[in-house]
Amino acid sequence: xxxxxxPTSMDCAEGRAANLPCNHSTISGNExxxxxxxxxxxxxxxxxxxxxNNETNEMASLxxxxxxxxxxxILPHATLRDTAVYYCIVRGNTGGFKTIFGxxxxxxxxx
Amino acid sequence: xxxxxxxxxxxxxxxGTSLTIQCQVDSQVTMMFWYRQxxxxxxxxxxxxxxxxxxxxxxxxxxxxxxxxxxxxxxSTLTVSNMSPEDSSIYLCSVDGGGTEAFFGQGTxxxxx
Numbered sequence: 001x002x003x004x005x006x007p008t009s010m011d012c013a014e015g016r017a018a019n020l021p022c023n024h025s026t027i028s029g030n031e032x033x034x035x036x037x038x039x040x041x042x043x044x045x046x047x048x049x050x051x052x053n054n055e056t057n058e059m060a061s062l063x064x065x066x067x068x069x070x071x072x073x074i075l076p077h078a079t080l081r082d083t084a085v086y087y088c089i090v091r092g093n094t095g096g097f098k099t100i101f102g103x104x105x106x107x108x109x110x111x
Numbered sequence: 112x113x114x115x116x117x118x119x120x121x122x123x124x125x126x127g128t129s130l131t132i133q134c135q136v137d138s139q140v141t142m143m144f145w146y147r148q149x150x151x152x153x154x155x156x157x158x159x160x161x162x163x164x165x166x167x168x169x170x171x172x173x174x175x176x177x178x179x180x181x182x183x184x185x186x187s188t189l190t191v192s193n194m195s196p197e198d199s200s201i202y203l204c205s206v207d208g209g210g211t212e213a214f215f216g217q218g219t220x221x222x223x224x
Contacts (some may be wrong), residue, residue, distance in 0.1 A: 011219075013215075034212065036212075036213075039194065041218075042217060042218075043203055043205075043215035043216050043217045043218050044154065044203075044213075044215045045215075046212035046213070046214070049211070085153075087153070093211070097207070098144065098155065098156055099144070099156075099205065099213045100156060101146075101153045101154040101155075101156075102153060103153050104153055
């Protein structure tokens with residue numbers, strides 16, 4: 001049921017921006033793009049979500065293309081603690097929608 | 112936001128036995144979800160648990176193997192029945208944030224020997 005495609009893994013130098021891409025070409029009009037991450041041995045952590053406008057919070061920025069078929073999660077200054085698996089998920093935004101995980105991107109932040 | 116507590120955090124069990132995992136939420140929620148994460152894999156949804164009705168299972172998961180209870184709006188249990196080594200996984204509880212993000216517990220790491 002996962003409707004997203006992400007690279008399997010990526011590397012990023014500490015202090016640099018990490019740009020994680022996601023393709024969701026079959027996204028429907030009422031579905032949002034969500035990003036979660038899972039640091040080893042922990043439960044998934046919400047990062048950010050958006051519908052069609054770019055979004056920014058204290059953790060990251062989310063850039064969604066105009067056609068909404070792809071998006072990029074940006075961690076502006078990656079640290080070693082950002083090493084994790086990042087999941088891009090599309091789902092509705094009202095109560096009752098299941099969160100279905102794809103394979104995610106394993107991000108390695110290197111010193 | 113919602114804070115989720117899962118018990119136990121980890122366990123080692125003998126094959127053929129059953130383990131019940133508890134999930135407690137600090138607020139009332141309509142829907143609770145149970146996931147399995149096999150070693151090195153992503154999360155797979157097992158079932159959705161609504162208070163007052165039977166759980167809805169995803170393809171490949173059955174009630175006899177993974178019975179779920181949802182006695183009230185803040186609590187749920189997942190039982191892994193007649194365990195085999197293939198059931199060794201992390202089991203996670205999740206709740207719907209009521210319109211925004213989902214919240215996850217820290218998981219129960221199960222090893223079946």
